[in-house]
Amino acid sequence: MKNSIKTAIDKLFETLSFSREKEQQKEKILSFAYQKFNNELDKGICPAEAAGKILIHCASVEDLCSYLDMEASIPVQKSEKILTEDIFLKIVKKLRKNIYILSFLFSGIISSGVSSFQNISASGIIFTVIIWTVLSMFLYVIVKKQKCLIKEYHFFSASFENGCRKTAEKNYDLYTKKLTNTIFGIFSLVFLLVFSVLLSVTSFRFSLKDVLNTVVFYLTLIQLSVYLFLKNFLCRKIFADFFAKEKTEKYLYELRRVTICSAGYYFFLLILLILFRNKTENSFSFAIAVIILYFILAVFYNFTRRQNFTSKNIVINIKKIVCYTLAVISLFAYNIMKLDLYLLQPYINTVAAVEHNSYDISYDEDTGIYTLVTKEDNFKILQLTDIHLGGSIMSVSEDMKALKACYQLISATRPDFVIVTGDLVFPLGIMSFSFNNNAPVMQFANFMRNTGIPWAFTYGNHDTEALATLNRAEVDALMKSLSYKSSKNLLYPYVQPDIYGRSNQMIEIRHTDGSLMQALFLIDSNDYIEAGGINEYDYIHDNQVEWYKRMVLNLSEKEGEIVPSMIFTHIPLREYKEANDLYENGSNEVVYYYGVLGEKMIDKICCSKYDSRLFDTAVELGSTQAIFFGHDHYNNQSLEYKGIRMTYGYSIDYLAMPGIDKDTEQRGATLITLKKDGSFDITPYKLTDLQ
Numbered sequence: 020m021k022n023s024i025k026t027a028i029d030k031l032f033e034t035l036s037f038s039r040e041k042e043q044q045k046e047k048i049l050s051f052a053y054q055k056f057n058n059e060l061d062k063g064i065c066p067a068e069a070a071g072k073i074l075i076h077c078a079s080v081e082d083l084c085s086y087l088d089m090e091a092s093i094p095v096q097k098s099e100k101i102l103t104e105d106i107f108l109k110i111v112k113k114l115r116k117n118i119y120i121l122s123f124l125f126s127g128i129i130s131s132g133v134s135s136f137q138n139i140s141a142s143g144i145i146f147t148v149i150i151w152t153v154l155s156m157f158l159y160v161i162v163k164k165q166k167c168l169i170k171e172y173h174f175f176s177a178s179f180e181n182g183c184r185k186t187a188e189k190n191y192d193l194y195t196k197k198l199t200n201t202i203f204g205i206f207s208l209v210f211l212l213v214f215s216v217l218l219s220v221t222s223f224r225f226s227l228k229d230v231l232n233t234v235v236f237y238l239t240l241i242q243l244s245v246y247l248f249l250k251n252f253l254c255r256k257i258f259a260d261f262f263a264k265e266k267t268e269k270y271l272y273e274l275r276r277v278t279i280c281s282a283g284y285y286f287f288l289l290i291l292l293i294l295f296r297n298k299t300e301n302s303f304s305f306a307i308a309v310i311i312l313y314f315i316l317a318v319f320y321n322f323t324r325r326q327n328f329t330s331k332n333i334v335i336n337i338k339k340i341v342c343y344t345l346a347v348i349s350l351f352a353y354n355i356m357k358l359d360l361y362l363l364q365p366y367i368n369t370v371a372a373v374e375h376n377s378y379d380i381s382y383d384e385d386t387g388i389y390t391l392v393t394k395e396d397n398f399k400i401l402q403l404t405d406i407h408l409g410g411s412i413m414s415v416s417e418d419m420k421a422l423k424a425c426y427q428l429i430s431a432t433r434p435d436f437v438i439v440t441g442d443l444v445f446p447l448g449i450m451s452f453s454f455n456n457n458a459p460v461m462q463f464a465n466f467m468r469n470t471g472i473p474w475a476f477t478y479g480n481h482d483t484e485a486l487a488t489l490n491r492a493e494v495d496a497l498m499k500s501l502s503y504k505s506s507k508n509l510l511y512p513y514v515q516p517d518i519y520g521r522s523n524q525m526i527e528i529r530h531t532d533g534s535l536m537q538a539l540f541l542i543d544s545n546d547y548i549e550a551g552g553i554n555e556y557d558y559i560h561d562n563q564v565e566w567y568k569r570m571v572l573n574l575s576e577k578e579g580e581i582v583p584s585m586i587f588t589h590i591p592l593r594e595y596k597e598a599n600d601l602y603e604n605g606s607n608e609v610v611y612y613y614g615v616l617g618e619k620m621i622d623k624i625c626c627s628k629y630d631s632r633l634f635d636t637a638v639e640l641g642s643t644q645a646i647f648f649g650h651d652h653y654n655n656q657s658l659e660y661k662g663i664r665m666t667y668g669y670s671i672d673y674l675a676m677p678g679i680d681k682d683t684e685q686r687g688a689t690l691i692t693l694k695k696d697g698s699f700d701i702t703p704y705k706l707t708d709l710q
Contacts, residue, residue, distance in 0.1 A: 404649030441479025441589030
């Protein structure tokens with residue numbers, strides 16, 4: 020019955036203009052109506068009759084007030100000036116804009132204050148004071164502007180069209196909901212921050228500065244929380260001030276409940292986690308689980324208790340639910356796709372060493388050059404390319420096939436050395452369902468260590484994709500940690516020339532009599548042009564070419580003759596396309612050796628559209644006899660152009676291209692046999708021929 024009374028009085032006031040004064044009068048009338056209803060019940064009158072007497076008098080405010088024996092309500096004058104809803108929305112928009120700026124400035128003051136603790140010094144304190152002064156001045160201007168705006172329009176004393184009531188209630192509900200959820204987020208952030216600090220302090224491994232650094236680490240979240248809290252609090256207050264005290268009192272009561280329950284929940288579990296911190300290595304994971312459970316409880320709260328202090332409870336919005344669900348699924352999937360999964364390790368542990376010729380390896384700490392010294396007259400190098408390890412649950416089958424193919428080719432050819440010409444991993448997300456380029460690299464290094472064959476690596480365009488877990492610098496650091504000093508078989512340079520690219524190196528192959536059999540240049544073809552389009556490939560830059568030229572000239576001067584050399588890179592040079600066009604047109608400038616161009620997905624030859632000076636420089640120097648590429652998985656053609664043999668390596672890939680796991684003719688490796696006199700042989704090995 021009371022709900023009927025409230026509904027009737029609400030509808031009565033919906034016919035009137037909207038103002039704070041009328042909303043206060045409405046609450047007063049409602050209070051008197053409830054009191055009258057209860058008095059009638061005390062006299063023995065049934066609830067329906069008691070409510071009916073009140074409802075009969077709800078035709079006008081004056082009639083109802085007269086029946087309730089209360090003073091006459093607000094006089095509704097015909098001459099009353101009523102502002103339009105457009106004016107109301109215009110004022111609200113300006114007030115809200117000021118609040119956003121004010122909240123941002125205040126969060127900036129908090130942020131600068133917290134960050135100043137990271138580097139406490141005289142200059143730091145002066146700088147912080149200056150920042151505070153400037154921000155405070157802006158803050159003062161915004162607050163004054165806000166007050167002037169309210170005063171100019173008499174915002175809280177003016178009367179507006181009755182449609183503004185619904186707008187005010189809708190916004191009140193919106194910012195009340197946002198403020199409540201922000202409070203949930205702040206409790207979670209405070210818990211995480213306090214837990215991190217306590218974990219640091221109680222481990223006895225961190226100084227005060229480390230603790231302060233932990234606080235600063237959360238600075239962005241702290242600043243965001245302050246901004247959201249202040250913004251939602253002040254925006255809610257604008258609309259709450261239109262309504263009577265009942266709404267605010269109900270909300271404050273709920274906030275006390277939320278605060279006590281949240282503080283108790285987090286305090287109890289915080290103590291529990293700190294007490295058991297030394298009994299598990301996953302303390303932080305448990306802390307995240309505590310927060311996730313808290314948010315599940317917060318969602319349950321929103322569906323149940325929130326109706327006590329808002330006009331409407333949860334409104335089912337299919338679009339929002341779909342968007343939020345997709346966002347959560349995407350975030351979850353993204354984190355799953357970045358996990359380190361060592362699913363190939365059981366197979367890798369069974370890999371046996373492959374017999375090969377022994378030789379000495381030395382490393383020059385100053386130049387970053389590895390030297391391999393053999394007593395044999397022939398030295399065998401196996402080129403593997405585009406192995407494309409995915410590193411996920413979804414790609415484990417293809418990854419296993421790739422490693423087994425590598426092992427079969429290594430076992431069949433028994434090389435002295437292996438060179439991987441890029442795209443060892445595929446952390447692109449599509450096909451591999453993984454962004455991880457950490458675990459696959461480590462597993463391949465472990466695989467090669469078990470074979471016992473020394474190997475080297477030059478980057479492809481996929482090894483350090485934009486969304487990959489490790490960026491260029493981190494992969495470089497990882498490769499160095501796996502290199503010769505620890506593994507005794509990965510020849511990755513600890514010292515690299517200060518030129519473009521992620522890794523550029525020269526490896527010398529020498530005979531025991533001191534003669535140079537071959538100088539191997541591993542040159543980074545780089546990945547994509549910055550700010551370029553999709554698959555807009557980079558090229559070998561001028562300073563890389565100058566480094567190559569300088570190394571060839573220095574080595575030739577040292578040896579007293581033009582040294583024999585080879586280049587290994589990932590993306591083919593534009594000159595390969597030029598040579599193939601001449602070959603297809605029947606030119607005698609090009610010598611064909613073997614292989615096909617089977618690439619069809621993008622271009623027949625996927626080279627950069629930008630010219631590199633490398634090929635012309637190689638022709639000019641007369642040192643380089645052969646250049647080996649990867650990148651195009653179905654291409655394995657070998658041509659000679661202007662005295663340089665250019666060869667596509669047979670690829671391994673089972674993963675990166677649709678349907679490639681079913682294709683077989685393109686899969687294999689390339690064996691390069693170096694001879695003591697500087698000459699060489701190239702032999703293609705198709706995997707199907709070994710099966």
